[in-house]
Each structure stands twice: as structure tokens, then as C-alpha cells.
Amino acid sequence: MKKIVIAPDKFKGSLSGIEFCNAVERGIKKQIENVTIVKLPLADGGDGTVDALKFYTGGKLIAAAVHDPLLRPIQARYLYAENEMLAFIEMAEASGVRLLKNNELNPLETSTYGTGELILDAINRGAKHILLGIGGSATNDAGMGMACALGFRFFDAENNLLEGRGKDLNRLTTIDTSMVNTELRNIKFEVACDVDNPLFGPKGAAPVYAPQKGATKRVVEELDAGLRNFNEKVETQFGKNLQNIAGAGAAGGLGAGCVLFLNAELKSGTELIKSIANFDEQVKDADWIVTGEGKFDEQTFSGKVIKGVLDSRTNQQLAVFCGLSELTAEQIAAHKIDYLAEIIQQASGVEDSIKNAGKYLEEAAAQFAANGIVSK
Structure with missing residues (x-):
């Protein structure tokens, strides 16, 4: 047969x-x-991934009250499979470019805070394994907004608390981890990332992707400098050089942020779904x-x-x-x-x-x- x-x-x-x-x-x-x-x-981690994962896990769509890229209240959804304690979150649901009008696009002002809120909701629901799809972002904040929702705090030279928007990258001086959600260390994070852009430089997050998110040439330069500053501060404080990670520049530097803040592994979206399907x-x-x-x-x-x-x-x-x-x-x-x-x-x-x-x-x-x- x-x-x-x-x-x-x-x-x-x-x-x-x-x-x-x-x-x-x-x-x-x-x-x-x-x-x-x-x-x-x-699926490759983008459109269609929720349908594919529902087929394998029988998961349910969960609605959560979070914030959009400009920190306005919205409802966003993610997939949660209770038996597997597995959540699939598309960052575009809370932090996507599709949520903004053309005249609202400005990666200096946008934040991934809502994505962090979705992660927090999944953790509170019992998730121990979180898959994060990071395509279609409206942001260029290196995941600082996401991290804020999970208890990380960012300060400038005058010890002012930063919100974690793109414009805060250049102001960043120190990162405080004393209030980070303790459950984070118990979660396995895998990120669907199919680009290999570095964090900054000519092929980095800002020059390649920020213009699609409303950035002018001047804004691109400011964001690129901010990502350099972010990496310098991270290297000084944590001894990690995020620039050397393939995919660090994905979703406005969220790839780098996921590695730093979530201890996540960046993987091909297709390979992640194949693994869950036991494809080989x-x-x-x-x-x-x-x-x-x-x-x-x-x-x-x-x-x-x-x-x-x-x-x-x-x-x-x-x-x-x-x-x-x-x-x-x-x-x-x-x-x-x-x-x-x-x-x-x-x-x-x-x-x-x-x-x-x-x-x-x-x-x-x-x-x-x-x-x-x-x-x-």
C-alpha cells in the first residue's frame, strides 16, 4: 500500500x-x-501558523486585554494548548504594523509592550513552552517594551524610568532585573525567525526594516545609533554581544531582545512547526x-x-x-x-x-x- x-x-x-x-x-x-x-x-511562523498548531494540539484561541504599539488598549489573541502547556503568540497581534494607520507609523514612538503582556497572560495561564512569531512588527525597540511588561526596568543617565519605545534606545544607561517575573526562567521560549539580519549596521534592523514602519532617513540613523547604544549597555552589564547573533535584527531588534530577556532560541518557523508535527x-x-x-x-x-x-x-x-x-x-x-x-x-x-x-x-x-x- x-x-x-x-x-x-x-x-x-x-x-x-x-x-x-x-x-x-x-x-x-x-x-x-x-x-x-x-x-x-x-506553516512558517507567520499567517497560517495558528491553524496548523490548532490541528496538532487542539489549542484554543485566548483573548487578552493588552496594548497596541502606541500603548492604547486593545484585545489581542493567542493560541493556548492546555494539555501541552504550549502557547503560540504572534507579536503582530499586539505590536503589528497592521494595527496602525499610515499617519501613525513611527518606530520612535512604538513599543512591543503588548507582546510582553500576551506572554505574561500565557504564563499566568500555565504555559511552560512559548512559541513566538515575530513577523510584521511596527516596532524598533529591541524588545525593551516587551521586557517592561515582564518586570525589566530601564533607566537613563538621570535615573529616569524609560517606557521602552524606540526613542528610548539612545537614552538607555542601565537595566534593572530585580523585579523580573520569576516564572520566566521556567519557560522554554522558541522564536520563529526567518531572517538573519544583525542588530545594527547597514543590514541591521533600522536600515532594512524601519522605513517600512514609517521611519525617515534621520529616524533610521537615530534608531540604528540607539541599537548600537543598547548593545553596548547590554555588553557592559551582562557581557553579551547581541550583534553577533543571526536574526538579532528581526522585528526591530526583537530577535535580540528575545535572546537577552527570554533566553530564547531563534529558529526557522518552518522547522519549529515540523518539529511539533514530528515531520521527519x-x-x-x-x-x-x-x-x-x-x-x-x-x-x-x-x-x-x-x-x-x-x-x-x-x-x-x-x-x-x-x-x-x-x-x-x-x-x-x-x-x-x-x-x-x-x-x-x-x-x-x-x-x-x-x-x-x-x-x-x-x-x-x-x-x-x-x-x-x-x-x-
């Missing part, structure tokens, strides 16, 4: 990972009855792995779900189902893809392919089963 593992990303704006799995399963079973199908929806073990004896995403292009192979699937592949054959492929035949062959199907080929146009993706995916899977599996 053949074993097929279905392990996709979502089709953004169209299908969740599990909806993809179900459509492909229906299509295959139209052609082959005697087959073992294992569904392993994946599940695919060992598979004949085929079926994966996919909405748009299939060269970016796919830079930390995305399909790259994670390829990294785990041994001798299994690989089928990719996508909305649209921009790869050449040579590129497809180079990545050893055995079967490729584009939904757009069956649809009347892009809008139709998005609206009716489930139907077209099921049809494509049936063709795959007839032409790709049965014939091999």
Missing part, C-alpha cells in the same frame, strides 16, 4: 493548510482506494510527499514551507501543487520535483482560481493520482 504525506503551506487568501490537505485527499481517493494518507499541514519521522516511509503554496517561485526556497519539506526529503517522490508557478523547467528539475500542478491552468483566471481553489485542487489531485501515482 502506498503512503502519501500531504504537507502544504496555506494558499494565502484562499485555502488553509488543512483545507488543502482535505482537497488533495478527496482527489486522490477518487482514483486510488488502497492508500495511506497522512495530513501534516505546515512521519515521512520516513512515505512513497510521495505532496506539498504546495499559492505562488511558487525562487523565494519559495528561502526559508519557506516547501524548502523545509525539501530539507527533510530523502528518497520520497515530491509533488507540488500551486496556484501559479514562475519557475522554469530547468529550475523544477534542479530541485528534483517529480510532479507539478498549477491551479491557474484549470481556472478561467486568477480570481476564479482563488475563489474555487478547493475544487480545482481536488481535480488536480485526481489527475495526479491517475497519472503520477498509478503510472509509477
Whole structure:
């Protein structure tokens, strides 16, 4: 009996990972009855991760009263699986750029305080393992705001207490840890981080990402200098040079802040989800792995779900189902893809392919089963 593992990303704006799995399963079973199908929806730590983790853990969405990037009260949600004592928090829920209007974007004024409040809520609920996704931030505070919510205190040269906004990076002189939440040391923190930017410098947090968050050239320079100052003060006080950590510059320096304040490990988001799915073990004896995403292009192979699937592949054959492929035949062959199907080929146009993706995916899977599996 053949074993097929279905392990996709979502089709953004169209299908969740599990909806993809179900459509492909229906299509295959139209052609082959005697087959073992294992569904392993994946994600990269961004959109779709909550759906994937709910599939594996049965977790529930928890609403918490926190603060947005400008410290205004909002409600934000995170996923909590009580049996596993596992929480998944997307920092963008509380500290994301999507929460602000264009005229409110200013990384000198924004803070990750709300992300810290979500972490605190999860700890108070009993979480012992926290996964933190740090994409889509509106902030450039090196995680100082988050740390404030967890009991860290930051002072300037005149011993004034700082709020932990981006503008406070240059003013920072000392960090007080005497009031830090004692539970932090009992929590395992893993951070989904798929960039390797350093904390400061030309490829650092401020020059690369702050302009997308409303920073002018002058503000970028101020923030970059602030991150340098932050690192100097941390190195003096704690003996840690955060600049040397790949991913320290993610989310306005929150990558560095997570390492310093949470003793967190920065990991590929896809690898984190694969670990929870026990992916490598599940695919060992598979004949085929079926994966996919909405748009299939060269970016796919830079930390995305399909790259994670390829990294785990041994001798299994690989089928990719996508909305649209921009790869050449040579590129497809180079990545050893055995079967490729584009939904757009069956649809009347892009809008139709998005609206009716489930139907077209099921049809494509049936063709795959007839032409790709049965014939091999």
C-alpha cells in the first residue's frame, strides 16, 4: 500500500493548510482506494501558523486585554494548548504594523509592550513552552517594551524610568532585573525567525526594516545609533554581544531582545512547526510527499514551507501543487520535483482560481493520482 504525506503551506487568501490537505485527499481517493494518507499541514511562523498548531494540539484561541504599539488598549489573541502547556503568540497581534494607520507609523514612538503582556497572560495561564512569531512588527525597540511588561526596568543617565519605545534606545544607561517575573526562567521560549539580519549596521534592523514602519532617513540613523547604544549597555552589564547573533535584527531588534530577556532560541518557523508535527519521522516511509503554496517561485526556497519539506526529503517522490508557478523547467528539475500542478491552468483566471481553489485542487489531485501515482 502506498503512503502519501500531504504537507502544504496555506494558499494565502484562499485555502488553509488543512483545507488543502482535505482537497488533495478527496482527489486522490477518487482514483486510488488502497492508500495511506497522512495530513501534516505546515506553516512558517507567520499567517497560517495558528491553524496548523490548532490541528496538532487542539489549542484554543485566548483573548487578552493588552496594548497596541502606541500603548492604547486593545484585545489581542493567542493560541493556548492546555494539555501541552504550549502557547503560540504572534507579536503582530499586539505590536503589528497592521494595527496602525499610515499617519501613525513611527518606530520612535512604538513599543512591543503588548507582546510582553500576551506572554505574561500565557504564563499566568500555565504555559511552560512559548512559541513566538515575530513577523510584521511596527516596532524598533529591541524588545525593551516587551521586557517592561515582564518586570525589566530601564533607566537613563538621570535615573529616569524609560517606557521602552524606540526613542528610548539612545537614552538607555542601565537595566534593572530585580523585579523580573520569576516564572520566566521556567519557560522554554522558541522564536520563529526567518531572517538573519544583525542588530545594527547597514543590514541591521533600522536600515532594512524601519522605513517600512514609517521611519525617515534621520529616524533610521537615530534608531540604528540607539541599537548600537543598547548593545553596548547590554555588553557592559551582562557581557553579551547581541550583534553577533543571526536574526538579532528581526522585528526591530526583537530577535535580540528575545535572546537577552527570554533566553530564547531563534529558529526557522518552518522547522519549529515540523518539529511539533514530528515531520521527519512521519515521512520516513512515505512513497510521495505532496506539498504546495499559492505562488511558487525562487523565494519559495528561502526559508519557506516547501524548502523545509525539501530539507527533510530523502528518497520520497515530491509533488507540488500551486496556484501559479514562475519557475522554469530547468529550475523544477534542479530541485528534483517529480510532479507539478498549477491551479491557474484549470481556472478561467486568477480570481476564479482563488475563489474555487478547493475544487480545482481536488481535480488536480485526481489527475495526479491517475497519472503520477498509478503510472509509477
